[in-house]
Amino acid sequence: MEQRSKKKKKPKGKACLIEGKCIACGARCQISCPVDAIEMNEKEEPIIDEVKCIGCKKCVKVCPADALEIYFTPEEQKLLKELEAEGAVEPEVKEEVAAPVQNAESNIALWKGVWVYVEQVDGKAHEVSWELLGKGRELADDLGVELAAFVLGENIKHLSDEAFGYGADKVYVIDNPALKLYRTTSYLHGCVELVNKYKPEIVLMGATGLGRDLAGAVATDLKTGLTADCTQLSIDKKMRILEQTRPAFGGNIMATILTETRRPQMASVRPHVMPKRDFQQGRKGELIEESFTLSEDKIPTKVLEIISAAQESSVNIAGAKILVSGGRGLLNKENFDMLQELADLIGGVVAGSRCAFDEGWIEHPRQVGQTGKTVHPKLYIACAISGAIQHLVGMQDSDYIIAINKDKTAPIFEVAHLGIVGDVFDVIPAIIEKLKQSNAKIVE
Numbered sequence: 001m002e003q004r005s006k007k008k009k010k011p012k013g014k015a016c017l018i019e020g021k022c023i024a025c026g027a028r029c030q031i032s033c034p035v036d037a038i039e040m041n042e043k044e045e046p047i048i049d050e051v052k053c054i055g056c057k058k059c060v061k062v063c064p065a066d067a068l069e070i071y072f073t074p075e076e077q078k079l080l081k082e083l084e085a086e087g088a089v090e091p092e093v094k095e096e097v098a099a100p101v102q103n104a105e106s107n108i109a110l111w112k113g114v115w116v117y118v119e120q121v122d123g124k125a126h127e128v129s130w131e132l133l134g135k136g137r138e139l140a141d142d143l144g145v146e147l148a149a150f151v152l153g154e155n156i157k158h159l160s161d162e163a164f165g166y167g168a169d170k171v172y173v174i175d176n177p178a179l180k181l182y183r184t185t186s187y188l189h190g191c192v193e194l195v196n197k198y199k200p201e202i203v204l205m206g207a208t209g210l211g212r213d214l215a216g217a218v219a220t221d222l223k224t225g226l227t228a229d230c231t232q233l234s235i236d237k238k239m240r241i242l243e244q245t246r247p248a249f250g251g252n253i254m255a256t257i258l259t260e261t262r263r264p265q266m267a268s269v270r271p272h273v274m275p276k277r278d279f280q281q282g283r284k285g286e287l288i289e290e291s292f293t294l295s296e297d298k299i300p301t302k303v304l305e306i307i308s309a310a311q312e313s314s315v316n317i318a319g320a321k322i323l324v325s326g327g328r329g330l331l332n333k334e335n336f337d338m339l340q341e342l343a344d345l346i347g348g349v350v351a352g353s354r355c356a357f358d359e360g361w362i363e364h365p366r367q368v369g370q371t372g373k374t375v376h377p378k379l380y381i382a383c384a385i386s387g388a389i390q391h392l393v394g395m396q397d398s399d400y401i402i403a404i405n406k407d408k409t410a411p412i413f414e415v416a417h418l419g420i421v422g423d424v425f426d427v428i429p430a431i432i433e434k435l436k437q438s439n440a441k442i443v444e
């Protein structure tokens with residue numbers, strides 16, 4: 001009878017942790033495991049279930065600190081040697097795993113805390129800074145870390161009291177005559193020195209003209225990622241990572257972007273996107289003053305004169321409490337007079353969709369949406385606006401939305417608190433008439 005030789009099976013080994021090497025990166029190994037063989041202990045280090053582990057090496061490959069390896073029992077090691085000698089297996093060649101690209105000292109565990117940049121001109125802070133402190137407070141609480149504000153300028157220490165009142169635990173200040181007026185080089189230098197010294201894991205900045213300039217320069221210098229114009233920010237608690245959501249591909253999708261291997265995680269947010277927290281009078285925190293180390297002769301830009309730009313328009317739809325907004329269904333510029341009449345009666349401001357701007361019915365400062373303004377009024381009345389995603393991202397956080405549209409399937413109704421299916425040329429005159437009859441007054 002023929003005796004068949006039993007085929008030797010190559011052992012796969014089990015994953016194990018190399019003591020002292022784990023950097024608590026945020027449970028990447030656990031997330032990568034296809035068989036749920038990894039639990040995390042209270043120090044956020046992996047505990048590997050040997051029974052469940054199938055030696056697939058996924059956790060070993062994903063670990064940014066090379067803290068995991070595959071372990072073979074002495075019997076398995078013997079078997080491996082025999083197989084190698086028989087030529088049945090290739091000697092183990094350590095796979096070249098691309099090291100995660102990291103910026104200087106980017107051991108992720110070293111970076112802690114949420115920071116918000118307080119943008120100021122002449123010692124007056126931009127409102128977006130306080131809006132961001134509200135969101136920053138939420139993020140810091142979710143991460144269990146401190147929230148700090150940082151501010152650069154001349155004679156700006158008084159802003160720290162405001163920052164504490166809006167939720168900051170600490171305020172870092174660089175107060176120096178060289179920072180009196182904004183110049184990219186000097187502000188970049190100050191910001192980068194602060195960030196490199198204190199290592200916050202998240203830095204938020206306002207997507208204003210100044211903020212866009214500074215945030216891009218800071219992110220480039222720190223070799224980290226920056227997600228501009230975020231409409232939502234949240235924390236993935238399992239991974240301890242910032243989820244940065246913004247419209248992408250022409251606004252057709254909302255993309256959530258993660259900065260996985262670099263720190264800090266930087267995001268900018270337009271004014272009026274995040275709601276401001278209530279100011280807590282008398283709330284205290286720690287003020288940390290830092291010096292400015294760049295001499296004036298190292299700053300190539302000199303400000304010779306400041307010439308205020310003529311106001312493009314005195315309209316400020318971003319700050320308005322009531323907006324009456326019109327779209328393509330209004331048909332022409334003259335029909336916007338009807339919206340103006342309604343707005344005048346209720347103390348509102350006229351705005352519109354991109355289409356209304358493209359048609360020349362409204363000026364650009366009145367356009368709402370992705371390429372217009374983000375608004376957060378108490379009441380938004382959308383008249384003959386379909387509710388394209390690019391429009392919705394600019395207004396969907398309004399406190400109360402009334403939509404008037406003759407198409408009952410229009411997407412605007414999905415965000416509206418009150419929907420009126422009807423013709424604007426019937427509905428709006430009827431509302432105007434009713435308001436006039438009732439002599440109703442808007443009480444704030």
Ligand SMILES: Cc1cc2nc3c(=O)[nH]c(=O)nc-3n(C[C@H](O)[C@H](O)[C@H](O)COP(=O)(O)OP(=O)(O)OC[C@H]3O[C@@H](n4cnc5c(N)ncnc54)[C@H](O)[C@@H]3O)c2cc1C
Pocket residue numbers: 250251326327328329330352353354355356367368369370371372373383384385386387388389390391394404405406407410422423424425
């Ligand atoms: C990169 C990019 C950026 C963009 N940025 C913006 C932006 O910032 N803001 C913005 O608004 N859009 C923006 N858009 C354009 C956006 O995709 C839509 O095309 C635009 O919002 C449509 O405007 P609308 O709702 O006025 O017109 P339409 O989509 O044509 O809707 C008109 C609506 O009016 C209704 N209607 C018609 N007649 C009447 C009537 N008599 N009574 C009642 N209802 C009536 C119709 O049922 C329809 O729903 C952007 C697009 C791109 C690609």
